[in-house]
Amino acid sequence: MNKIMNFPSFNKCKIAILGLGYVGLPLAIEFARREYCVSSNIKLNRKVIGFDINKTRINELNNNFDKTKEFHKEDLENLKEIIFTNDRELICDADVFIITVPTPIDSAKIPYLGHLRSASKIVGEAIKKRQQNYPETSQPVIVYESTVYPGATEEVCINEIEKASGFDSKKDFYYGYSPERINPGDNKLKLTDIVKITSGNTSESSEWIDNFYKSIIKAGTFKSKSIRIAEAAKVIENTQRDLNIALINELSLIFSKMNIDTLDVIEAASTKWNFLKFYPGIVGGHCIGVDPYYLTYKSQMIGYYPEVLLSGRRINDSMGEKIVENLIAYMLKNSISVLGSDLLILGLTFKENCTDIRNTGAASIAHKAINYGFNVDIFDPNVDPKEAKQFYDLVILKGLKKSQKYSAIIVAVQHDEFKNITHQEWLNLVNDQYVIYDLKGIVPRNLKVIRP
Numbered sequence: 069m070n071k072i073m074n075f076p077s078f079n080k081c082k083i084a085i086l087g088l089g090y091v092g093l094p095l096a097i098e099f100a101r102r103e104y105c106v107s108s109n110i111k112l113n114r115k116v117i118g119f120d121i122n123k124t125r126i127n128e129l130n131n132n133f134d135k136t137k138e139f140h141k142e143d144l145e146n147l148k149e150i151i152f153t154n155d156r157e158l159i160c161d162a163d164v165f166i167i168t169v170p171t172p173i174d175s176a177k178i179p180y181l182g183h184l185r186s187a188s189k190i191v192g193e194a195i196k197k198r199q200q201n202y203p204e205t206s207q208p209v210i211v212y213e214s215t216v217y218p219g220a221t222e223e224v225c226i227n228e229i230e231k232a233s234g235f236d237s238k239k240d241f242y243y244g245y246s247p248e249r250i251n252p253g254d255n256k257l258k259l260t261d262i263v264k265i266t267s268g269n270t271s272e273s274s275e276w277i278d279n280f281y282k283s284i285i286k287a288g289t290f291k292s293k294s295i296r297i298a299e300a301a302k303v304i305e306n307t308q309r310d311l312n313i314a315l316i317n318e319l320s321l322i323f324s325k326m327n328i329d330t331l332d333v334i335e336a337a338s339t340k341w342n343f344l345k346f347y348p349g350i351v352g353g354h355c356i357g358v359d360p361y362y363l364t365y366k367s368q369m370i371g372y373y374p375e376v377l378l379s380g381r382r383i384n385d386s387m388g389e390k391i392v393e394n395l396i397a398y399m400l401k402n403s404i405s406v407l408g409s410d411l412l413i414l415g416l417t418f419k420e421n422c423t424d425i426r427n428t429g430a431a432s433i434a435h436k437a438i439n440y441g442f443n444v445d446i447f448d449p450n451v452d453p454k455e456a457k458q459f460y461d462l463v464i465l466k467g468l469k470k471s472q473k474y475s476a477i478i479v480a481v482q483h484d485e486f487k488n489i490t491h492q493e494w495l496n497l498v499n500d501q502y503v504i505y506d507l508k509g510i511v512p513r514n515l516k517v518i519r520p
């Protein structure tokens with residue numbers, strides 16, 4: 069390509085969103101349904117192409133079903149200006165490409181960038197065709213939203229785009245990075261209520277991308293000084309949270325040896341204005357337990373071994389095992405037999421009131437308990453039993469068995485359904501000799517409860 073750099077039309081552009089998961093779908097829907105620019109009230113006439121390689125997801129969305137439960141049937145039925153597709157041809161005339169694909173770690177905790185590379189290749193091929201079909205059109209703008217380590221957008225993704233398109237990133241397209249900070253399942257703070265960090269490869273593209281997001285984000289944007297700063301800002305948000313939880317987890321391990329209830333300690337300590345209220349527990353999911361490894365990986369690549377970050381990760385990753393060991397210690401001390409006894413785990417998702425079981429800590433508790441010889445039942449009304457079987461080889465009860473009595477219960481997740489269980493209903497679930505390990509502090513204290 070050899071033409072003067074220019075940007076797509078701000079209000080009439082076509083936007084392709086690659087990856088329609090927890091991050092991509094809300095973003096696609098917000099761009100599609102926004103008729104007037106939030107910041108300037110200009111009329112918008114944009115089209116959105118929601119692209120995902122997962123055919124099942126596309127079929128479900130085309131049938132107005134969102135399995136992440138972020139959107140109801142009616143939300144999807146009433147959408148105009150958007151199509152959901154897995155046909156790569158349909159994104160070739162897009163002007164703006166936003167990539168929201170997963171960035172997991174592998175079994176050795178090394179960042180797996182395969183999804184990002186493959187999405188970048190798809191975009192590279194698309195912009196090449198776009199140029200062939202519409203030689204006079206503007207330069208495309210490509211924005212990454214997936215969480216990565218500082219440098220990944222330029223070192224990995226943009227390289228892939230250049231390879232697939234044959235274009236030069238300095239003159240043939242614009243690019244940027246704008247991390248997503250939503251918290252799925254949160255009904256108060258949605259996508260447009262959270263300040264969006266934006267960045268671009270040139271001052272002009274930073275400005276364009278910033279305005280572009282400002283058109284949908286009510287909370288406004290923060291224009292970062294560079295792509296690397298924006299990448300680093302996102303990854304430290306979750307790293308900080310991970311470390312704060314690791315600290316309180318370590319404190320809970322110390323306190324449990326001293327028979328001190330950590331939740332009571334937190335209640336007392338948090339009467340000081342600057343005490344940070346974090347709770348002990350299992351850190352799971354695809355963000356807090358994963359993102360720090362992106363940073364520690366990059367850190368080691370550049371010759372610095374991150375002592376604090378990795379020790380925090382080790383503590384948080386070991387909590388599942390520690391919880392089962394604490395439970396067994398209590399049972400043995402109280403003459404409750406362990407081998408072959410029945411244990412109920414309440415909750416399998418990685419956090420409350422959501423359906424997501426990726427990297428869930430509750431699964432590690434279940435596997436450890438099975439290894440120690442418990443008969444384990446798991447109940448979670450939010451989880452698709454097929455997914456639990458497929459990802460963890462775990463069976464989920466369809467409902468709590470009426471006649472079944474357990475020697476031990478672990479409350480792993482505080483779904484609203486569990487918070488509403490009454491004193492009598494807890495008693496109906498247990499044998500005469502029992503213990504309830506309440507990781508979330510939701511079970512009445514006058515039952516035989518242990519807490520972190």
Ligand SMILES: NC(=O)c1ccc[n+]([C@@H]2O[C@H](COP(=O)([O-])OP(=O)(O)OC[C@H]3O[C@@H](n4cnc5c(N)ncnc54)[C@H](O)[C@@H]3O)[C@@H](O)[C@H]2O)c1
Pocket residue numbers: 086087088089090091092119120121122125168169170171183184186187188190213214215216248249250251252354355
């Ligand atoms: N879920 C969150 O709470 C959250 C919050 C902030 C940031 N993030 C980050 O956002 C990114 C996306 O996370 P998510 O939770 O939405 O993931 P997700 O697994 O829910 O969805 C990702 C989607 O991308 C699709 N996909 C994979 N490869 C693709 C490709 N090459 N082309 C098109 N589609 C492809 C998958 O089929 C899937 O539907 C990750 O980097 C994550 O760390 C997630």
